Amino acid sequence: MRKDYEELLTHIKPKxxxxxxxxxxxxxxxxxxxxxxTKRLLFSFLFLLVASFIATPLSWAIxxxxxxxxxxxYFISTALSDFGTFIALWQDFSxxxxxxxxxxxxxVFAISLGMSVFTFRLFLYRKRLLLGxxxxxxx
Amino acid sequence: MKxxxxxxxxxxxxxxxxxxLEILIKRYLRPIYSFAFRFxxxxxxxxxxxxxxFVKVWRNLKKPALSLSKxxxxxxxxxxxxxxxxxxxxxxxFLKKKKTIPFSEFENEEGGNKLTETLIDPAPLxxxxxxxxxxxxxxxxxxxxxxxxxxxxxxxRYNDHFTFREIxxxxxxxxxxxxxxxxxxxxxxxxxLSDS
Numbered sequence: 001m002r003k004d005y006e007e008l009l010t011h012i013k014p015k016x017x018x019x020x021x022x023x024x025x026x027x028x029x030x031x032x033x034x035x036x037x038t039k040r041l042l043f044s045f046l047f048l049l050v051a052s053f054i055a056t057p058l059s060w061a062i063x064x065x066x067x068x069x070x071x072x073x074y075f076i077s078t079a080l081s082d083f084g085t086f087i088a089l090w091q092d093f094s095x096x097x098x099x100x101x102x103x104x105x106x107x108v109f110a111i112s113l114g115m116s117v118f119t120f121r122l123f124l125y126r127k128r129l130l131l132g133x134x135x136x137x138x139x
Numbered sequence: 140m141k142x143x144x145x146x147x148x149x150x151x152x153x154x155x156x157x158x159x160l161e162i163l164i165k166r167y168l169r170p171i172y173s174f175a176f177r178f179x180x181x182x183x184x185x186x187x188x189x190x191x192x193f194v195k196v197w198r199n200l201k202k203p204a205l206s207l208s209k210x211x212x213x214x215x216x217x218x219x220x221x222x223x224x225x226x227x228x229x230x231x232x233f234l235k236k237k238k239t240i241p242f243s244e245f246e247n248e249e250g251g252n253k254l255t256e257t258l259i260d261p262a263p264l265x266x267x268x269x270x271x272x273x274x275x276x277x278x279x280x281x282x283x284x285x286x287x288x289x290x291x292x293x294x295x296r297y298n299d300h301f302t303f304r305e306i307x308x309x310x311x312x313x314x315x316x317x318x319x320x321x322x323x324x325x326x327x328x329x330x331x332l333s334d335s
Contacts, residue, residue: 005297005325011275012282014298017172021186025164025193032194 038133045130048119055112063109066102075100145218149200149211160200163218164193170299171226177294178230178287179237188233192226199225220308223295227309281331289324292317 067073075097079086086093123130143151143162151159171192176185202210211221282290288310295301295309303321307314 002297005293006300008274008278009294009297011278012298013275014169014173015176015182015185017168017189018182018186021172021189022164022168024186025168025190026161028190028194029160029197032198 035133038129041126042130042133045119045122045126048115048122052112052116052119056109056116059105059109059112063102063105066105070100070102072097072100072102146213149218152200160197167193167219167222171222174223174226174294174299175230177290178227179233180283184233184237188226188229191229192222195225195229196222216308217305220301220305223299223301223309224311227291227311277332281328284331285324285327288320289327292320293324293328296321 075093079093079097143159145163145166148159148163152163168189172185172189175188175192176182179185179188196211199210211218215221282293285293291310292306295306296303301309303314303317306317306321310317312320
């Protein structure tokens with residue numbers, strides 16, 4: 001029975017796909033691929049933007065706080081007010097200043113500053129792509 | 140040239156071989172387009188559906204099989220049934236948008252004729268059918284007069300050479316429903332062919 005019907009249905013000619021449909025499909029997939037990459041880029045950008053907005057002032061505050069609580073300002077002001085003594089004891093002074101440097105605060109601030117610069121640079125280089133995607137999404 | 144199975148092509152594509160996807164698309168372009176055309180009966184819409192199907196396939200291929208059950212999972216079934224299932228859903232969505240056929244045509248049937256459902260139909264095709272001059276035309280007319288769900292079962296079974304189990308995976312209906320739809324479709328088709 002199956003063979004009979006299979007033979008019967010061969011009399012209905014299957015519809016041939018139009019030429020160019022394959023290329024259209026490949027193009028649509030490529031477009032979708034680009035869209036997905038832009039979306040990923042946008043999310044990364046937004047994440048970095050929010051993170052740097054929070055991290056930069058916070059790390060700045062930490063750095064200032066650490067500078068104030070360390071003796072670095074005292075050493076520097078002493079070195080400036082009594083320059084002769086500073087020159088005479090420059091090795092001890094330099095060591096004392098280095099020891100009192102707020103290393104953690106400086107590293108955290110440098111990272112968050114670097115992140116902000118990177119985010120800004122990312123926006124400058126990809127602004128057309130990002131804004132285009134946003135406009136398309138909200139249109 | 141070595142012929143790869145669908146699953147091998149998918150594995151190769153996921154490993155970064157872009158050409159594998161193109162081979163897969165070329166392999167299924169005609170069956171999916173024919174399927175969509177049979178579903179909607181309009182070449183422009185069938186083109187759009189075919190494009191949409193392959194974009195959906197691409198989108199879901201990279202999804203892990205466990206996530207949200209949309210990704211392709213070879214353990215659940217073959218790629219062939221998976222892509223036809225996507226094609227059926229996409230065609231259905233297009234039809235719903237266009238509202239060209241009643242929604243009820245595709246719903247599970249309840250209260251069908253029990254006698255017809257359990258009836259075995261051993262009768263052969265009408266005598267001399269193959270000798271008729273315009274058999275293609277006659278068949279085309281008869282098929283177009285069948286309900287879409289019956290038409291689809293017949294085409295999948297005898298044109299795309301699916302097993303009943305595969306048809307259930309494509310259409311997402313129980314095996315017994317598919318079998319009874321198939322029986323009814325055969326009876327109706329034979330009736331229409333005898334009348335013509």
